[in-house]
Amino acid sequence: MELLLMTITTGIMVGGIYALVALGWVLIYKCSGVLNLAMGEMTLIGAYVSLSFYSMGIPFVLALLISLVIGFVLGILTERIFLDKLIGEPVLTVIMVTVGLSFFFKGTVEFIWGTDTQVFTPAVFSIEPIRIGSLVIGRVYLWSFIAAIILLFIFMAFFKYTRWGLAMQATADDEMAALSIGISARFVYAAAWAIAFMAAGVGGTLLGNINGLNISVGYLGLLVLPAVVLGGLNSVPGAIVGGIIIGILQNLCGAYLDQYFPGGVKEIAPFAFMAIFLLFKPYGLWGWERIERV
Amino acid sequence: MRVKSALKGLCLLCCLWICFVGTGQSQAETIKLGALNDMTGATSDVGKDYAMGIAEAIHYVNDNGGVNGKEIKLYQFDYGYRVPEALTKYKLFKRMDCLAILGWGTGDTEALSPTVTKDKIPYVSASYSGHLTDPKKTPYNLFAATDYSSNARATLTAWFDVRWPKHPDFGKRKPRFACSYMFVHPYCSAPIKAIKDQAEILGFDIGPDQDVSLFAIDTKSQNLSLKSFKPDVVWHGNTTMSVSATIRDAYSLDLGADHIVNLWGFDENLPRLAGKAAEGVMAATVCAFYGEETPMMKHVVDYAKKYNAGVPQEKRLIRTVQAWSNVMALWEALKRADKAGDLTGEGVLKKGFETMSEFELGLGGAPLTYQATDHRVSGEVPVYEIKNGKFQLVKRVNLKERWADKWDGWKGW
C-alpha cells in the first residue's frame, strides 16, 4: 500500500514536469497548427539561459524571470524568421523546418555552452525531501508540480478572459474567420511561440535542477509527446492532465511491471499506451474533433 | 536563389579542400593515426573532454620527438556516437592508411571489433569492456586501463574490506548487494557477470537488479523496490547524470546503502550533482584525477592550458587523463615497433604493446603489462571514494595476487 501511494505521488510530481513541457507543445499546436519537434531544444535554451544568469550570482527567481523575458524575445524571433514564411505550406514541410530548427538550436547551444554537464551551483533546491507521514517528496518535483498548476490556471484564464487569448482561440478555430474579423494571425503565431518558449524555459530550468544540464535534457522534449497526445493536441488542461497521467502510468509500470518484463518498461510504457489509446480515442481526451468534408 | 549559389560555393570550397588534402600528404616521415571521438553526440558530456585530451597528448608526443623522429599526424573525427558513422569513418581511416585508431565508446568498439581484427589495425579505445581483453578473440582491441570487470570486482572487494567491518551487523549476517544499471546498454551491463561472481566469492546476498535508464530523471520506483531488499551496497553501472539521480533518490528515501559506481559514472561532476548524497561513494579509477599529483600531470595541465585555453581548468575532467593514458601507451608501442623495424598494425601489437611489461605511464594508473595471451594491463586497481566533495584513495586492491588461482579464468568476461 505504501509502495502504491508513494508511486502515485512520485508519478504526479514527475508528471508536473512533463506537463510543463507539454504545455509548450500544446500552445504552439493550438494556435498555429505546427507540430514542433524543436521543443526539447527550446527547453534546453531556456534552462541554459537561466543557468548562466544564476551562475552570475543573480537570485534564482530573478534568473528565471530574465530567462522568461529572453525566451519571449527568442520565441518571437524564431517565429518571425522561420515560421512566418511557412504559413500555408504543407504540414510536413513545417514539421521538417522545426526539425531543422532543432539542429540549429542544438548546435548553437553546444557552441555557446559546450557539451559538458553543467550544474546549478550552489544548489537551488535542498536535497532534503519534504516528508508528509510516510510520503517522501523531492523539493524540485514539488515545485515543478506547483509551477505546472499555476501555469495551468494562468493559461486557462488567459484563453478565457483576455483579448489576446480569445484572439488566439479564434485563430486556432478558424484562421480565415479570425482574419476577417480583424485578428492578426501573424501576431497570434508570434505570441504562441513566445509563450511556448517561456513555458519550455520554466520546464527546462526545473529539469536542470534535477540532474544538471547537458544536451540529453533535450531528449525529454520527446518523452512528453505521449502526454500531449493523451490530453488532446489542442487542450491546455489536457496537457497537464496528460502529463500527470503519463507520470503516474510510468511509475506504476516501473514499480509493478518491471519484474515481469525486465528492462525499459518505464520508458516505453507511455508510447505503447499512447498507440493503443489512440485506437479508441483518436483525438485524445479533449482534443478537437475535426469534421471533414469533401 | 541566393541560397543555391551559396550552396554551390560551399561545394566548390569543399572540393578545393579535398584537393588540398589529397596533395598535402607528401611528407615522408609521418605516422598517421585516426581518432574517432564523440563531441556532439549522446556521450559528448564526457566525450569532448576525452577528445581534447587526445589532441593535446598528440601535440605533446610530437613536441617530444614523435615516434623516434617521425611526426604523428592525427585525423580526428567526430562521429556523434553513431555507429554507422563510425563505420564510414573507419573505412576512411583505412583508405588513408592509418596505422592505428584511437576509438571512443562501446558502440563503435564493439561494432568494429571483428573488422579491426581482420584488418590488423590496433584499436585503442575508451571502452574498457572486460571481454575485449582476450587476445584470442579480440587481439587488436587495446586500452591502457584496467577493464570494467576488474574495476567492479576491485570496488566491491574494497567495500567489503573497508566498510563492511565497520557495519553494526558485521559478523551477524551476510552483506546484501544489488545492482542498478541500464540492462540493455552494453557499457552498463559489461561487468555484471563479473561483479555478481565476485559477490558470490565474497559471500554476499544478491538482490534483484534495478533497471535505470541513462536518461532517468526520477528513479524513485527503482529505489522503492530496492528498499524492500535493504541492500548494504549498491553498484551503479550508468553514467554520471543518472547515477547522481539514483543516489539522490536513494538518499531522500533513506535507502541506507553505500554506493559503488562504475568508471564513467564517477567524475568531478558527481559531487556537484548529488551534493551530500555523494559522500562516501566509492569507485575504481584507471588513472589519477585531473590535476592530481603524478609525474606526468604537469604536462597534462600545461598542454590543456596551451591548446585549449578557452576551456576553464575546473571544467577539465579525469577523461583528459584517460585520453593521455591511451595515447601514451600507444606512443610507447609505436616507438618499440619502430625500433624493431616493423611499423605495421601487426608490428605495433606484437612488437609494441605485447613487449610492454610493468610499463609506468606516470598518470596514476597501474603499470601496464600486455601479454600475448592476456591483454588485461594489471591486476591492481586503485579504489577512490568521495570525501567532503574531494576524491580520496581508499585502497589499492590487487586482484591478481589475492585470487591468483582464479585470475586467469576471469579473462575476457
Place this chain on the structure above:
Amino acid sequence: MSTSFLPCGTYHENYGQDHAWWQTRFVRGKMILLFLILFGLIPWLADSYWLSVCNQIGYTVLGALGVQLLIGFCGQVTLGHAAFLAVGAYTSTLLILELPWPAFLLDWGLAYPISILAAAVIAGLWSVLFGLPSAKVKGFYLILTTMAAQFITVDFIITQYISQIGGRGQAFSLPPGTIKVGPWVIDDDLKVYMMMLVLVIISVMGVVNLLRSRVGRAWVAIRDNDISAEVMGIHVIKYKLYAFFVAGFIGGLAGAFWISNLAAISPEHFPWFWSLWLVGVILIGGVGSIHGAIFGSVFMVVVMELLQFAVMPLADTYPKLLMDFLFIKEAVFGLAICAFMIFEPNGLSYRWWQMKNYFNLWPFSY
C-alpha cells in the same frame, strides 16, 4: 508518368508504346549511358571510400523509397521508418546466425538472399501492424503513432529482447565471410556496391510499376483526399495497409542489405534520428517523386561527407576552431534544412523537372 513532354513528331500508335518504360530513342540512350556509368565507370574510377559513400547513398535511397511511398504517394506521414529497417536487418542477421541452414544452401550462397526476402516480408508485416491505427487516425495523431512504432520496436523490443538472444549483449557481430551471395562472399565495398545497385534498381522498378497500376492510382487518390477516394469506391483502409506493407517491405530490404556492409548491427544503427533523416531526404529531394528520393539521398549523403572533409584540414591549424566548427556545422546543417524548406519547398526533383522541360524545348522555348 508523363510529367515531361514528348518531342515533336513522336506519336504513340498503341497502348504498349504509351506504357513503355523508355519511350524515345533519346531516353533509351540516356538510360543505357546511366547504366554504363553506374556499372562500369563508378566501380572503375572510385576507390573504396567513395564506393562506400555510394553504398550509403544506395541504402538511403532504399530507405527513402518506402518513406516516399507512404508520404509522397499515399499521404501517410511516417516518422518511424527506421523501425522497419531495423526489423529487416535484425531478421536477416538472426536468420543467418541462428538458423541451422542445410549445408547445400550455404554452399550455394543462398542463405543470405533467402534471409533478405524473409526479412523484407516480416518487416512489411510489422509495418502493417503499426499502420493499423491509420484506419482510425490521421494527420498529427498518425505521425505520433508512427513515432511510437519507432520507440516500441527499436528502443524496446529490439534493444531489450532481440539483442539479448545468444547472450551477445547489444551488438550482433557478423564474422567476416558470413554474408555470401551465390559464389561471392560479400566482403569489400565493390561487391556491396554491386548488390546495392541490383537491389535499388529492382525496388525502384517495382515501385514505379506499382505506381502506374490500380494500386498506385488508389494511393494517389487517398493522398489527395481520402474521403473522396472512399466515395469513389476505393477501400481506403485496405490500400493504406498495402502502402504500409510495401513501404515496410522495401525498408526490410534496405535493412537486410545494409548488414552486408556492416561488421555488426546494434539498435544504435536505427535511431529515431534516422527516421527524421529519411523524411528530410525526401523533402529535400521532392515529395511525390521517385527522383526525389534518389536526388535527396545523393544530396544529403554527399553534403555531409564534404562537410566532414572541410573540417579535416582545419584541424591542423585551428584545433580550437575544430571543436566549435562541429557545432557550427550542426547549426548550419539545421539552417540549411530550414532554408531548403522555405526557399525550395518543391525539392530538387522539381528543379530537375524544370531543367528537363527547359531543354526539351531548347533553344526555342517560349
